[in-house]
Amino acid sequence: MEQQFDTSKIGMWLFLATEVLTFGALFAGFGLMQNKYPQEFVEAHEKLKRWAGSTNTVVLLVSSFTAVMAVLMARTNQAKKCAMYLWLTVGCAGIFMCIKAYEYTSDFEEGLYPAKYYSHVGDLIPGSHGYATFFSFYFMMTGLHGLHVLIGMGLMSWLAIRASRGEFSDKYYTPVDLVALFWHLVDLIWIYLFPLYYLIT
Amino acid sequence: MSTHTEHAENPKAETVKYSITLVALLILTAITIGASYINFGSGNVVIALTIATIKGSIVALIFMHLLHDKPVNAVIGVAGFIFLGIFLLFDFLDVGSRTNPQPINLHPMPAVTAPATAGAPAAADTKKE
Numbered sequence: 001m002e003q004q005f006d007t008s009k010i011g012m013w014l015f016l017a018t019e020v021l022t023f024g025a026l027f028a029g030f031g032l033m034q035n036k037y038p039q040e041f042v043e044a045h046e047k048l049k050r051w052a053g054s055t056n057t058v059v060l061l062v063s064s065f066t067a068v069m070a071v072l073m074a075r076t077n078q079a080k081k082c083a084m085y086l087w088l089t090v091g092c093a094g095i096f097m098c099i100k101a102y103e104y105t106s107d108f109e110e111g112l113y114p115a116k117y118y119s120h121v122g123d124l125i126p127g128s129h130g131y132a133t134f135f136s137f138y139f140m141m142t143g144l145h146g147l148h149v150l151i152g153m154g155l156m157s158w159l160a161i162r163a164s165r166g167e168f169s170d171k172y173y174t175p176v177d178l179v180a181l182f183w184h185l186v187d188l189i190w191i192y193l194f195p196l197y198y199l200i201t
Numbered sequence: 202m203s204t205h206t207e208h209a210e211n212p213k214a215e216t217v218k219y220s221i222t223l224v225a226l227l228i229l230t231a232i233t234i235g236a237s238y239i240n241f242g243s244g245n246v247v248i249a250l251t252i253a254t255i256k257g258s259i260v261a262l263i264f265m266h267l268l269h270d271k272p273v274n275a276v277i278g279v280a281g282f283i284f285l286g287i288f289l290l291f292d293f294l295d296v297g298s299r300t301n302p303q304p305i306n307l308h309p310m311p312a313v314t315a316p317a318t319a320g321a322p323a324a325a326d327t328k329k330e
Contacts, residue, residue, distance in 0.1 A: 006271060013274045017281030024285035028292050035296055050234075057230050065223040068264045069216070076212045184265045191256045195249035199237035 005174050012178045016185050023141070023189050030137045030196065033130075040130025043123065045197060047112060048138070052103050053198035056096050057190065063092030064187040067156075067180040070163075074173035079166045082176065086160035089183065093153045100146055107135075114139045138197060145193060148186045155179045222263045229256050 034041045070085035111119035118132035159176055162168065168176055233252045241248060262268040267275045 009270075009274060010277065013277040017277055020278075020281040020285055021288075024288060028289055031289070032292065032296055035293075054230070054234055058227060061223060061226045061230065064226075064260060064264050065219055068219050072212060072215050072219070078212075181265055184260055187264075188257050188260050191260065192250075192253050195233055195237070195253050199233060199249050200246055 001171065005177075008174050008178060009181075012181050016181065019185055019189075023144070026137070026141050026144070027192065027196070030141065033133050033137065037128065037130025037133060040123075040125060040128050041134050043125075044112075044131050044134035044138075045200065047107070047110065047120075048198050049103060049106070050198050052099050053194050056099050057194045059092050059096050059099070060187045060190050063089045063096070064184055066092065067183045070159075071173065071176050071180045074163065074168040074176040075170055077169050079163055079168065082168060083160045083163040086156050086163060086176075090153050090156045090160065093149050093156070096149055097146065097153075100142065104139075141193060142197070145186065145189055148182075148189070152179070152183050152186055156183070218263065222259060226256055226259060229259075 066085045066088040070082050070089065073079075073082035073085055107113075111121065112135050113119060113132075114136040115132050118135055120131065123131055156179060159179055163176070229252055233249055236248050236252075237245065239245075261278065265278075267278065
């Protein structure tokens with residue numbers, strides 16, 4: 001069992017490494033385009049709601065804490081508390097997605113669409129591709145991140161149901177541990193997304 | 202089973218450790234947001250990314266258990282970031298070593314094609330006539 005647990009964990013870490021590279025490529029593209037359109041990127045980033053990004057950062061950090069607590073509870077044979085912490089994590093993820101949905105909606109109302117659908121009026125450099133490029137990267141990266149959050153919510157709900165059935169104990173808690181690892185990576189990616197999109201001027 | 206029970210010996214101590222970690226992460230978030238309102242010029246990017254890296258390391262070491270885990274997991278995780286670093290380094294070296302890629306390709310074109318474009322309207326004119 002010990003060896004099985006270790007092997008699963010290595011597999012999970014390999015997957016996380018590929019996730020880092022996937023998002024890394026997008027970060028590289030964002031960096032290069034920021035280099036090309038510095039003024040447009042600064043102007044475009046000011047259209048994002050800083051309070052929403054900040055709240056989401058706090059929500060995700062708290063959810064990371066509840067995820068690690070769920071692992072601790074599974075490991076110490078406290079099935080009910082494990083399920084509770086897992087549901088709390090799902091709840092935090094839900095808040096995150098609600099704020100994100102609100103942000104996307106208000107962006108769309110202002111015509112802040114990606115690529116050729118960009119239709120915002122009143123930019124300082126009219127006709128520049130920089131604004132549309134910024135929002136292409138913004139929706140691509142936060143969208144892919146949001147997809148990870150949704151997948152995490154699904155996995156976490158599944159585990160919470162299993163935990164309340166008493167399936168996890170100090171003898172076997174591999175799924176809880178691995179999903180928590182995935183969830184921390186989602187948090188880690190947001191830790192970089194947040195300053196790059198919402199804060200850097 | 203040793204590694205399974207290793208962390209679980211004292212759940213209360215673990216809870217305190219995780220809580221302190223969360224508070225530290227929230228404080229660092231507040232610092233990042235605060236620093237972004239002050240203009241350090243290009244220093245802002247450096248500050249934001251440094252704090253993000255500190256936060257990421259805390260998450261990886263404590264929440265993801267790398268600090269007490271078998272080293273092989275840390276090796277895989279860090280390897281991912283090292284390869285990402287190599288990728289980013291050469292990416293930005295490439296872009297940084299070009300002053301402005303566009304004019305090099307575009308400048309000669311008007312000079313070369315100038316006679317052709319000058320001739321083209323004339324040809325079009327003659328057809329119209």
